[in-house]
Amino acid sequence: MVASCRCRPTGPGQASPGWRVSGVPGLSNLHSHAFQRALAGRTEFVTGAMAEDNLWTWRREMYRMVDRLTPEAYEAIAALVYLEMLQFGMTAVCEFHYVHHQSGGAAHANPAEMSDRLIAAADRTGLGLTLLPVLYAHGGIDKPVEPTQQRFVHSVDDYLKLIDTLRSRRTGHSTLDVGLALHSLRAVTPDEAKAALAGMAAMDAGARLHIHVSETTHEVAEVKAGLGARPVQWLLDNVGLNDRWCLVHATHLDSSEIAGSAASGAVAGLCPLTEATMGDGFFPLVEYHGAGGAWGIGTDSHYSTSTAEELRILECGKRLELRRRNVIARPEAGREVHTGRVLFDQALAGGEQASGQGGGALVPGRRADLVMLDPPPPPPAPGGRRARCATDGGALLGARPARRCWTAGWRS
Numbered sequence: 001m002v003a004s005c006r007c008r009p010t011g012p013g014q015a016s017p018g019w020r021v022s023g024v025p026g027l028s029n030l031h032s033h034a035f036q037r038a039l040a041g042r043t044e045f046v047t048g049a050m051a052e053d054n055l056w057t058w059r060r061e062m063y064r065m066v067d068r069l070t071p072e073a074y075e076a077i078a079a080l081v082y083l084e085m086l087q088f089g090m091t092a093v094c095e096f097h098y099v100h101h102q103s104g105g106a107a108h109a110n111p112a113e114m115s116d117r118l119i120a121a122a123d124r125t126g127l128g129l130t131l132l133p134v135l136y137a138h139g140g141i142d143k144p145v146e147p148t149q150q151r152f153v154h155s156v157d158d159y160l161k162l163i164d165t166l167r168s169r170r171t172g173h174s175t176l177d178v179g180l181a182l183h184s185l186r187a188v189t190p191d192e193a194k195a196a197l198a199g200m201a202a203m204d205a206g207a208r209l210h211i212h213v214s215e216t217t218h219e220v221a222e223v224k225a226g227l228g229a230r231p232v233q234w235l236l237d238n239v240g241l242n243d244r245w246c247l248v249h250a251t252h253l254d255s256s257e258i259a260g261s262a263a264s265g266a267v268a269g270l271c272p273l274t275e276a277t278m279g280d281g282f283f284p285l286v287e288y289h290g291a292g293g294a295w296g297i298g299t300d301s302h303y304s305t306s307t308a309e310e311l312r313i314l315e316c317g318k319r320l321e322l323r324r325r326n327v328i329a330r331p332e333a334g335r336e337v338h339t340g341r342v343l344f345d346q347a348l349a350g351g352e353q354a355s356g357q358g359g360g361a362l363v364p365g366r367r368a369d370l371v372m373l374d375p376p377p378p379p380p381a382p383g384g385r386r387a388r389c390a391t392d393g394g395a396l397l398g399a400r401p402a403r404r405c406w407t408a409g410w411r412s
């Protein structure tokens with residue numbers, strides 16, 4: 001358990017002139033399924049039984065692993081992943097948590113057993129946790145759940161009871177918050193979604209709200225056929241998006257959805273390396289950023305837990321696709337705009353918006369989440385660009401571990 005500590009103003013003479021390290025605010029990772037770390041690297045093969053290898057064939061392997069997950073393993077894997085996040089400069093995570101029950105679907109004696117394991121893992125490592133228990137009720141639109149999905153399933157009433165229980169865990173856990181997650185518009189009906197949102201609002205009108213939206217073209221087609229609109233458009237028209245929403249894997253958006261979700265204030269939850277390993281497609285980064293849309297970074301299935309690696313594939317993937325450089329930075333009159341700084345600032349703000357942890361900036365009153373980096377090697381500094389180039393290097397050159405992290409003022 002850590003006590004919460006906030007940034008305070010400093011006065012003259014309080015700086016430490018001997019320090020040769022640079023500090024930045026800690027990032028919030030806006031999307032994680034911690035247990036999937038144990039699957040990374042174990043699905044990179046094809047067999048003659050696969051007509052095509054994609055997210056849905058990968059999901060079968062994931063379900064096989066879910067069948068064998070014990071509470072002890074769930075906590076141990078999460079602790080490992082959370083430690084890795086801290087090593088790469090993340091001080092909080094949004095955990096999109098859907099493995100609730102025992103193998104076969106029976107509830108644990110403590111219905112919050114698996115959630116409590118995640119809370120324990122965050123406590124052990126010192127990572128801030130926005131826990132997002134997932135409502136999952138159907139195997140697809142008008143489809144029953146499959147036997148392998150039974151560990152995920154709740155009625156809306158039982159789901160809201162779980163949220164209520166977990167909210168009580170915040171006593172004594174100052175870096176724990178609890179939000180709501182709908183697995184997807186495939187896994188909950190419109191009535192269930194609306195009932196869950198109303199129940200959450202009655203408990204906490206400011207709760208963070210997360211949902212998987214449009215990771216694949218298959219998902220978009222299924223929602224369009226079943227609900228009459230593409231996923232993000234359906235949410236815009238039926239529940240009203242705002243800045244408490246995080247749209248995870250908003251990969252496939254049409255121009256109307258880009259304009260609508262950017263204007264709503266919702267944050268797009270991007271997990272570039274996971275989306276790449278699944279062969280999902282490219283998020284329309286340039287268009288969304290150009291429309292003023294908020295976005296942030298998650299590491300989802302944890303092929304990597306490095307924000308730098310995620311940002312690199314996001315920016316450089318677009319460079320390959322568009323065949324030009326610096327695709328996200330927009331020149332401003334009279335000054336250079338650096339890609340690394342734009343990427344870092346967006347990931348920082350988007351992560352804080354999605355987690356609601358209270359950090360995201362080293363200013364008085366915000367939570368003291370601080371990451372000290374090793375001093376970068378001195379780059380060539382034409383025109384006094386050294387500091388700005390260092391930020392670009394931090395975001396694009398590679399994954400260098402942080403030297404130290406503090407969450408809520410406590411060294412992790």
Ligand SMILES: [Zn+2]
Pocket residue numbers: 031033096212248300
């Ligand atoms: Zn996910």
